[in-house]
Amino acid sequence: MFKHSMAKTTSTKRKTSVKTVAAKEAEPLKPRSMWAEIFTKVITMLLRGYKVDIYTEYELYKKPMRIDIVVINLLEDVVIENTVMRFFKKHNVVEFKGPKETLNIGAFDKVLSYFYAYLSQKSARFDETTITFVSTKHPKKLLKILREDRKYKIIASESRGIYYITIEGVPFAHAPAMQLVVSNELSAADAEWIKAVRDDWTAEYGVEVLEKVENTADSQLREIAHLLWLANNNNWKEGGMHPVLEKRLMKLMVESGAAEKLRLEGWQGGLQEGWQEGRQEGQQEGWREGIEEERKKNAKAMKAEGIDVKIIAKITGLTANAIKRM
Numbered sequence: 001m002f003k004h005s006m007a008k009t010t011s012t013k014r015k016t017s018v019k020t021v022a023a024k025e026a027e028p029l030k031p032r033s034m035w036a037e038i039f040t041k042v043i044t045m046l047l048r049g050y051k052v053d054i055y056t057e058y059e060l061y062k063k064p065m066r067i068d069i070v071v072i073n074l075l076e077d078v079v080i081e082n083t084v085m086r087f088f089k090k091h092n093v094v095e096f097k098g099p100k101e102t103l104n105i106g107a108f109d110k111v112l113s114y115f116y117a118y119l120s121q122k123s124a125r126f127d128e129t130t131i132t133f134v135s136t137k138h139p140k141k142l143l144k145i146l147r148e149d150r151k152y153k154i155i156a157s158e159s160r161g162i163y164y165i166t167i168e169g170v171p172f173a174h175a176p177a178m179q180l181v182v183s184n185e186l187s188a189a190d191a192e193w194i195k196a197v198r199d200d201w202t203a204e205y206g207v208e209v210l211e212k213v214e215n216t217a218d219s220q221l222r223e224i225a226h227l228l229w230l231a232n233n234n235n236w237k238e239g240g241m242h243p244v245l246e247k248r249l250m251k252l253m254v255e256s257g258a259a260e261k262l263r264l265e266g267w268q269g270g271l272q273e274g275w276q277e278g279r280q281e282g283q284q285e286g287w288r289e290g291i292e293e294e295r296k297k298n299a300k301a302m303k304a305e306g307i308d309v310k311i312i313a314k315i316t317g318l319t320a321n322a323i324k325r326m
Helices: 034-046 105-122 140-148 189-195 203-214 219-235 242-256 258-265 267-275 283-304 309-316 320-324
Strands: 017-021 052-058 069-074 091-097 129-135 152-156 162-167 177-182
Touching (some): 034 091, 034 219, 069 105, 105 129, 283 309, 283 320
Parallel strands (some): 017 052, 091 129
Antiparallel strands (some): 069 091, 162 177
């Protein structure tokens, strides 16, 4: 059964802060993907009640990076009561890949490059930072490269769909804590809304979601359900019951005010056209061209932090001689 799990804590409550930090120059940012936007809304909903700042755009370089990064800063010493987010520490970098995207080695290296720049800017320690990669699909090719070429260890957690990425022979003090979340493999009840951010809903699943939101006054939850419904409606569009169910959902959205909020944000008009077309244009080409550059950036950042050359070589895959020449 589709349940609405809400994270709770005994700490002092405050409104979760969601921030957008502009790039340092006027160069326009790549539009965030539809799925990254919805994923951010889900995370924001699940973190209500915790003292956190969520940065949906946190630019560290003069030229914006072409990745969908969310930075989540915990403002209190607390363990998040959620299967996916209990891994979080003080500073958390999260990368999300939706159904039409691939978490490959290029994306992995770009996130590491971003992470080390963030670490330096914030003067943060490895033991208070984490990286979370969320992918709707199991990234088999990436894991093969990490295991065989980079000598990483991939350790399955007790919770289905969550894997820890560690570096053999590298002390925890010199490497980021990393986890991979394969969202379509998640089974924990408190992760079901993260799992729901996908494009393979069946009509039955759509009905289950609709019946759930009909019984809640939570406008955030209704927003998310409506966006996911629209993103999936082609899956059952030809079915005779779809118009009736859509009418029920729209009635709920109008009554709660969520429909007007989404219209003002520009979600309604562009969902079926802009988000479904052209979001991935140029991404694969950019990743291929930037892999080596990002590895070098990572190595330089770690070298500047005084990390041993052998450790840097293990993390980045570069040779020790190449790192010494930097």
